[in-house]
Amino acid sequence: QSNFLLVLKMSIFVPIKVYLRGILLHYFIxxxxxxxxxxxxxxxxxDNALSDTTCRDWFRRFKNNDFELEDKERSGAPKKFQDKELEQLFDITGDRYRLQLMRLSRALKEKxxxxxxxxxxxxxxxDNARxxxxxxxxTYLETLKWEVLPHPPYSPDIAPSNxxxxxxxxxxxxxxxxxxxEEAQKWIDSWIASTDMSFFRRGIHVLPERWEKVVSSDGQYLK
Incomplete structure (x- = not known):
């Protein structure tokens, strides 16, 4: 009985506001x-981008020589997140990830x-993203009866993209x-389109061996 190795590296990156404001300052300059x-x-x-109105507000600040990217202190008690609130945020992104798995399961059955x-x-x-x-x-993965491989703390050595x-x-x-x-995106699209499929297959085929090495070395980087 053969096994089907599924590699799923879905990084959910939600940029913080200060990071996005720094990008705005870069484009302003x-x-x-x-x-x-x-x-x-x-x-x-x-959907994680700043709104058009917010971008215009920050550009007005920059034009007035206000380059402070952190939020200014306001009167009153600062907002403090409780553990329960953080759990709710994780549940939202967890639901989104579960939906991706549902779509993936359907696609596998069809294709x-x-x-x-x-x-x-x-x-x-x-990976072990929250x-x-x-x-x-x-629970959903248990219903699918998929085998989930152990993954050491962040290790680019078993991410084919890396x-x-x-x-x-x-x-x-x-x-x-x-x-x-647009110029950078066009180059990337062209590079991917012109690359033979065998290149991408090689990246997947060497993964099992790399995974075994990383796990046996307790997550140490490979040379």
């Missing part, structure tokens, strides 16, 4: 408009029907300079 900066943020961060017919096992590798390990996600894809892209980016987000 580059003499871009608030509208341009907002459009780039939306393309990059989607790989033989696995379901032969009752082959799906082996899932994902949304990946909340109770409702664990040890295989990004390394090759970095070589291609040597000495290149982009003048806009």
């Amino acid at each position: 580059q003499k871009k408009s608030a509208a341009e900066a907002h459009r780039i943020l939306v393309q990059t961060f989607g 790989r029907p033989l696995y379901a017919q032969r009752h082959d096992k799906v082996i899932l590798l994902h 949304p990946h390990v909340v109770k409702r996600v664990k 040890f295989h894809l990004f390394r090759s892209i970095t070589h291609g980016l040597a000495d290149r300079r982009f003048h806009s987000y």
Whole structure:
């Protein structure tokens, strides 16, 4: 009975406000408009981007030589998050991740029907990000009867995007300079489209061996 190795590296990155404001300041210095900066943020961060109105407000501050990115102190007691509130936030992102797993399960049944017919096992590798390990996600994975591999604390050595894809892209980016987000995106799209499928298969095929090495070395980096 063969196993189907499923590699799922879904990093859920939610940028903090100060980080986004720093990006706005960068584009302000580059003499871009608030509208341009907002459009780039939306393309990059989607629903987590600052609103158009907020971008314009910050550009007005910058024009008035106010470059303080932290929120100014307000009167009254500061907002303090309790553990229960944090758990609710994690539940929200956990629900989103569970929805992704549901879609993935359906896609596997549609695109790989033989696995379901032969009752082959799906082996899932994902990291220990909080949304990946909340109770409702664990419970759903149990209903799928997928085998979840242990994952050491953050280790790029078992992320194909890191040890295989990004390394090759970095070589291609040597000495290149982009003048806009669109130009960089166009280059990346072109690079992926022109790369043979065998390249991506190699990254997946070497993963089992790399995973065994990382786990046996207790998460130490590979040379």
